[in-house]
Amino acid sequence: MQITAVIDYGMGNLRSVVNALEHVAGKNHQVILTSDPDQVMRAQRVVFPGQGAAGDCMRAIDHYELRETICEVAANKPFLGICMGMQILLEHSEENQGTDCLGIYPGRVRYFGDDHHGDNGEKLKVPHMGWNQLHQTGRHPLWEAIDDDSRFYFVHSYYFETDDRSLVIGECDYGFSFTCAIAHDNVFALQCHPEKSADAGLQLLSNFIHWDGQA
Amino acid sequence: MPLAKRIIPCLDVDNGRVVKGVKFVEIRDAGDPVENARRYNLEGADELTFLDITASSDGRETMVHVVEAVAREVFIPLTVGGGIREVADIRRLLNAGADKVSINTAAVFNPEFVQQASSKFGSQCIVVAVDAKRTSHDGSPGRWEIFTHGGRKSTGIDAIEWACKMDRYGAGEILLTSMDRDGTKIGFDNELTRRVSEAVRVPVIASGGVGTLQHLADGVLKGKADAVLAASIFHFGEFSISEAKKYMASCNIEVRL
Numbered sequence: 001m002q003i004t005a006v007i008d009y010g011m012g013n014l015r016s017v018v019n020a021l022e023h024v025a026g027k028n029h030q031v032i033l034t035s036d037p038d039q040v041m042r043a044q045r046v047v048f049p050g051q052g053a054a055g056d057c058m059r060a061i062d063h064y065e066l067r068e069t070i071c072e073v074a075a076n077k078p079f080l081g082i083c084m085g086m087q088i089l090l091e092h093s094e095e096n097q098g099t100d101c102l103g104i105y106p107g108r109v110r111y112f113g114d115d116h117h118g119d120n121g122e123k124l125k126v127p128h129m130g131w132n133q134l135h136q137t138g139r140h141p142l143w144e145a146i147d148d149d150s151r152f153y154f155v156h157s158y159y160f161e162t163d164d165r166s167l168v169i170g171e172c173d174y175g176f177s178f179t180c181a182i183a184h185d186n187v188f189a190l191q192c193h194p195e196k197s198a199d200a201g202l203q204l205l206s207n208f209i210h211w212d213g214q215a
Numbered sequence: 216m217p218l219a220k221r222i223i224p225c226l227d228v229d230n231g232r233v234v235k236g237v238k239f240v241e242i243r244d245a246g247d248p249v250e251n252a253r254r255y256n257l258e259g260a261d262e263l264t265f266l267d268i269t270a271s272s273d274g275r276e277t278m279v280h281v282v283e284a285v286a287r288e289v290f291i292p293l294t295v296g297g298g299i300r301e302v303a304d305i306r307r308l309l310n311a312g313a314d315k316v317s318i319n320t321a322a323v324f325n326p327e328f329v330q331q332a333s334s335k336f337g338s339q340c341i342v343v344a345v346d347a348k349r350t351s352h353d354g355s356p357g358r359w360e361i362f363t364h365g366g367r368k369s370t371g372i373d374a375i376e377w378a379c380k381m382d383r384y385g386a387g388e389i390l391l392t393s394m395d396r397d398g399t400k401i402g403f404d405n406e407l408t409r410r411v412s413e414a415v416r417v418p419v420i421a422s423g424g425v426g427t428l429q430h431l432a433d434g435v436l437k438g439k440a441d442a443v444l445a446a447s448i449f450h451f452g453e454f455s456i457s458e459a460k461k462y463m464a465s466c467n468i469e470v471r472l
Binding site: 013015016019020022023051052053114123124125126127128129130131132133151153154155156157172173174195196197198201202 | 220261311313336413416417
């Protein structure tokens with residue numbers, strides 16, 4: 001039996017993530033929602049979702065004493081970060097008057113701004129909400145059977161910015177191009193919500209459940 | 216601009232049954248929310264909105280089961296509105312699988328509820344429904360007020376100021392319904408939509424009055440809406456979601472096809 005643990009740290013709607021993983025999991029796969037570090041450590045794969053504000057997320061991670069566990073599994077198991085679960089892998093976020101994050105990768109999370117505009121001067125709403133195109137900037141097993149520039153569902157007001165270009169595996173355009181997917185060894189992380197992105201999202205989750213963690 | 220404008224079918228649910236969807240030929244049980252949701256998803260709906268019109272509290276519990284059943288099968292964003300008054304109501308629906316809740320009357324009587332809800336669950340899942348009615352006379356500058364009780368009671372609150380306040384209070388999105396147009400099939404109140412959409416930072420969903428595919432396109436082109444919501448044109452099989460999307464694409468509107 002292969003176990004995928006979805007880390008529950010009390011933030012946001014994790015039911016959707018579990019539902020979608022269960023939908024694509026075969027008979028030999030079990031999906032568990034847990035905040036217990038031991039259970040997370042025993043799983044073959046780990047999904048790190050997240051919603052809400054960065055400050056609350058970081059506090060919740062410490063409240064559940066999950067910081068060490070997250071850093072450890074991110075170093076050695078197939079690991080999927082989603083939305084806030086991608087952002088807090090970086091060093092710092094501008095959210096909540098500045099929040100120190102996990103610092104697994106170099107970079108910061110920045111606000112789109114109250115006065116965000118597109119190329120033609122049109123006003124762009126914040127949050128960036130809805131179906132946008134995900135441009136695959138490199139090959140990866142998790143892109144298997146997903147067309148380049150497929151639409152995924154996004155909802156976020158802050159975006160991921162890293163100095164390490166080698167991490168970037170996907171980009172999205174909202175007024176400017178920003179990093180919406182990263183990959184490094186056994187870690188893959190997305191800004192958008194595969195659990196809410198219909199067929200393309202389910203395909204990505206299915207790819208993850210069958211991934212051995214090799215890039 | 217690659218971000219797609221969204222098309223959102225709205226389903227009225229009473230005691231766990233869809234009350235408007237009765238004309239789908241291929242669907243045996245047209246009143247089943249899961250069947251309807253599955254069908255809309257296949258046609259390419261970008262999100263689904265369920266409006267719980269059940270009066271009784273027992274019926275409200277039924278809505279939780281409906282959301283659970285839909286969320287197990289349909290993997291696009293789900294919004295639930297109707298009768299949401301407390302943090303506990305929101306928690307129950309989100310735990311069942313809803314992605315967003317839509318708050319209406321409770322926001323009018325207690326705006327702090329929106330602040331409380333968005334700080335607790337995040338703005339991304341708090342939609343504030345704004346029901347507005349034009350109170351200005353023809354030819355004079357447009358003024359709209361917030362109405363409650365299905366459009367019967369005026370609050371005297373200016374709709375545009377109200378939408379801005381809800382934005383500041385943490386709404387992640389505004390679901391804007393023109394009470395004048397609702398059910399008329401003569402099109403959205405595009406002036407109202409544009410005024411609100413230009414005034415707030417967050418996305419605006421236009422609602423109320425759709426009778427043709429051109430109305431949907433006008434909501435985006437003239438109303439500057441980020442999403443368009445409709446009920447009856449989809450329920451009664453007049454148009455499918457995919458027809459609506461093709462039409463909007465032909466008007467040079469970015470959609471997810």
